[in-house]
Amino acid sequence: MNNPIKTVVVVGGGTAGWLTAGQIAARHNQKITDPSSQPIVNVILIESPSIPSVGVGEGTWPTMRSTLIDLGISETDFIRECDASFKQGAKFAKWVDGSDDDFYYHPLVLPQGFAKGDMAAYWLANQARPSQNKSFSNSVCFQEAICEQGLAPKTIRTAEFSDVANYAYHLDAGKFSAFLKKHCLEKLGVTYISDDVTGANSADNGDICSVITKNNGNICGDLFVDCTGFSSLLLAKHYQIPFVDCSDVLFIDSALAVQIPYPDDQSAIASHTISTAQEAGWIWDIGLPSRRGVGHVYSSRHTTEEKAKQALADYVGKKVESLTFKKIPIRSGHREKFWHKNCVAVGLSAGFLEPLEASALVLVELSARMISEQLPANREVMDIVAQRFNETFLYRWDKIIDFLKLHYILSKRSDNAFWTENRDPQTIPQSLQDLMKLWRYRSPADLDFTSNNEVFPAASYQYVLYGMGFKSKYEDFSPSLNNWAFAEQQFAQNKKMTEQAIANLPSNRDLINKIKQYGFSSM
Amino acid sequence: MTNLVAIDNKIHKNVRIDNKKAELHGAELHMIPVVLSEFSNLAVQYPIVLTKNGDTGQFTCIAMLGFKPHENLFWQNGQWQGLYLPLQIQRQPFFVGNVDVENSVEGVKSQQIVCVDFDSPTVVENCHDKTQGEPLFTGDGVETEFFQQAKTKIAQLLQGEVTNQHFIDNLKSLDLLQPLSVQISFVNQEKTRLNGLYTIDKEKLAALSEANVYALHQSGFLEAIYTMIASLGQIYALIDKKNKQIEEK
Numbered sequence: 001m002n003n004p005i006k007t008v009v010v011v012g013g014g015t016a017g018w019l020t021a022g023q024i025a026a027r028h029n030q031k032i033t034d035p036s037s038q039p040i041v042n043v044i045l046i047e048s049p050s051i052p053s054v055g056v057g058e059g060t061w062p063t064m065r066s067t068l069i070d071l072g073i074s075e076t077d078f079i080r081e082c083d084a085s086f087k088q089g090a091k092f093a094k095w096v097d098g099s100d101d102d103f104y105y106h107p108l109v110l111p112q113g114f115a116k117g118d119m120a121a122y123w124l125a126n127q128a129r130p131s132q133n134k135s136f137s138n139s140v141c142f143q144e145a146i147c148e149q150g151l152a153p154k155t156i157r158t159a160e161f162s163d164v165a166n167y168a169y170h171l172d173a174g175k176f177s178a179f180l181k182k183h184c185l186e187k188l189g190v191t192y193i194s195d196d197v198t199g200a201n202s203a204d205n206g207d208i209c210s211v212i213t214k215n216n217g218n219i220c221g222d223l224f225v226d227c228t229g230f231s232s233l234l235l236a237k238h239y240q241i242p243f244v245d246c247s248d249v250l251f252i253d254s255a256l257a258v259q260i261p262y263p264d265d266q267s268a269i270a271s272h273t274i275s276t277a278q279e280a281g282w283i284w285d286i287g288l289p290s291r292r293g294v295g296h297v298y299s300s301r302h303t304t305e306e307k308a309k310q311a312l313a314d315y316v317g318k319k320v321e322s323l324t325f326k327k328i329p330i331r332s333g334h335r336e337k338f339w340h341k342n343c344v345a346v347g348l349s350a351g352f353l354e355p356l357e358a359s360a361l362v363l364v365e366l367s368a369r370m371i372s373e374q375l376p377a378n379r380e381v382m383d384i385v386a387q388r389f390n391e392t393f394l395y396r397w398d399k400i401i402d403f404l405k406l407h408y409i410l411s412k413r414s415d416n417a418f419w420t421e422n423r424d425p426q427t428i429p430q431s432l433q434d435l436m437k438l439w440r441y442r443s444p445a446d447l448d449f450t451s452n453n454e455v456f457p458a459a460s461y462q463y464v465l466y467g468m469g470f471k472s473k474y475e476d477f478s479p480s481l482n483n484w485a486f487a488e489q490q491f492a493q494n495k496k497m498t499e500q501a502i503a504n505l506p507s508n509r510d511l512i513n514k515i516k517q518y519g520f521s522s523m
Numbered sequence: 524m525t526n527l528v529a530i531d532n533k534i535h536k537n538v539r540i541d542n543k544k545a546e547l548h549g550a551e552l553h554m555i556p557v558v559l560s561e562f563s564n565l566a567v568q569y570p571i572v573l574t575k576n577g578d579t580g581q582f583t584c585i586a587m588l589g590f591k592p593h594e595n596l597f598w599q600n601g602q603w604q605g606l607y608l609p610l611q612i613q614r615q616p617f618f619v620g621n622v623d624v625e626n627s628v629e630g631v632k633s634q635q636i637v638c639v640d641f642d643s644p645t646v647v648e649n650c651h652d653k654t655q656g657e658p659l660f661t662g663d664g665v666e667t668e669f670f671q672q673a674k675t676k677i678a679q680l681l682q683g684e685v686t687n688q689h690f691i692d693n694l695k696s697l698d699l700l701q702p703l704s705v706q707i708s709f710v711n712q713e714k715t716r717l718n719g720l721y722t723i724d725k726e727k728l729a730a731l732s733e734a735n736v737y738a739l740h741q742s743g744f745l746e747a748i749y750t751m752i753a754s755l756g757q758i759y760a761l762i763d764k765k766n767k768q769i770e771e772k
Binding site: 155156157158514517518519520521522523 | 575576577578579580581582695700701702719721
């Protein structure tokens, strides 16, 4: 039981496998700082040469910046080699009533004055005045204006990973995997085995003692990370950990993805994810430097594949026959637990909900970081870490489910039962129903999200709620409105910052070109 | 605005350059690009630091002239009040342009030629008053000594850009740069924070290996590094200039 954890075996490449292997190696293998040192923990990654990765995860969170820093990756290299561009949040079009001017933003910059006062209250109070009809996000955040003009979140003078406006990335998942692989092998000392894993051998205590490969025999390890995608080879197949189905809350069960070339190589690159609601789902639109990735996620209970294809073709302005669709089935849910015995699942093997709000990659990052930071010293303490890991991530999955569902319940669309059923309280988790009741009288605040393991901040809930036209009734709860001087100052400050940002920031395309030509400085 | 025209000894035989007006080009500059070969001249009065080129984000060496855009504290009473005029000002109105020259042996080749900015206030065109400025050519179409000196300055700048790049690459690879963060209060309580400026990290410089120090010395960069460090003291002189200007108003 006191065997130290010396060897971690990651089964599966893809972004989940390489990010996890990289995080563990970067922290527990001194090779980065001292190439002559012996690794404290040996990380082995086994990748199947025959199973392709799903590879449509193209949106990240700002957390990806710290992940790349942890791994010792240069932002310039990352942007050049992963066909990456900047993402400053999401624009939700046609989610409220489906009309042409129906849209709102969920930007990544917190509302102006968020830490000091409840700006949502003042903004709501202002709505009573006809002259004050600016959207919530435009009133308290300068990022919507930047996005609407296709501007980048920084300039070529800004140091790598620093920003003028908070940002995440859009990237080519396939290229990102290959890039991480190269980095893990060349810089982080990860051992690589290209082989198919066919099963696992058990020890007396029920642990996995080794995984069975087709050509390399049994690969032994102390901890096994299951990054085998939807097949969940170790956690689901070997250990039979049950699946918690969430399709009663989140109805999306199918995705159709296409890649769309730009008219020319200098076309504008959108600086945000565009999410456009459809009759029975929604379409994502992600701008990379070399192409757009567009996909339609829908509920097959509410529409047919044929209609979904047609909607996607209409969106991109092409004929159905001219498009090559990649179809990905989605089973919305997650495993009952993620770390069992000496096996932990990261990525699709742990679960998947739907692409809304790009929660898949961030869960991979959070999992990889927690495994790396809390890597058990020996087998004896592993069960304690496993329990913490399971509690932490069950909480996070629940919170993400609540937040994703929030986008659907505030819609007024009724063009399909997809939308009306989404608003049926029976499909809404009790935890979200409770929050919605509280928020009738005040806006979402940090006090609603007090765990150390929160995923979405209260600000995100504010952007979605007030973006979708929700009204909190402050007249019954006036203490929030006791400092108008402060509020006016914040509104004015936001106006000033918006003007400055628009005057000084280059276009997204411009900055990408300059990064390719010159690169960022490290300071 | 600049209006660059390639110099021709026939077309421009009557053009004269009034060098004294070159400093007008710097009247509203708060920083000016400088090259290593003039560091020791500059350090007597100007703080020498690095900043990033707005267009490329690449580091570039500059001398500080003021604390905010359009503020040149060395510009007083319509004149540059400094012991040494930076090369970038001295060189006015001359620039180097590239033209494609066709040659029967080598085909089309890019060649550097000297141009004059005809929008520059230094240019005195077709003037019969022979007391103002200096001609570029003698009556026979031969380059004057003045013109040759001007070309020497241009050459010094061109060479300087190459050396500067080598210098900056060294500072970057040895990780010797650090942001310069200074909060300044002037006599009228006005405060300013210097942003986007970089200088030598003295601690990292002190920790350099013997081999690295020797290599810097061999390339002449060690002297430049210490000149930059010493020149930082001129920020106080610059604050003093600004305070005097405020008090005079």
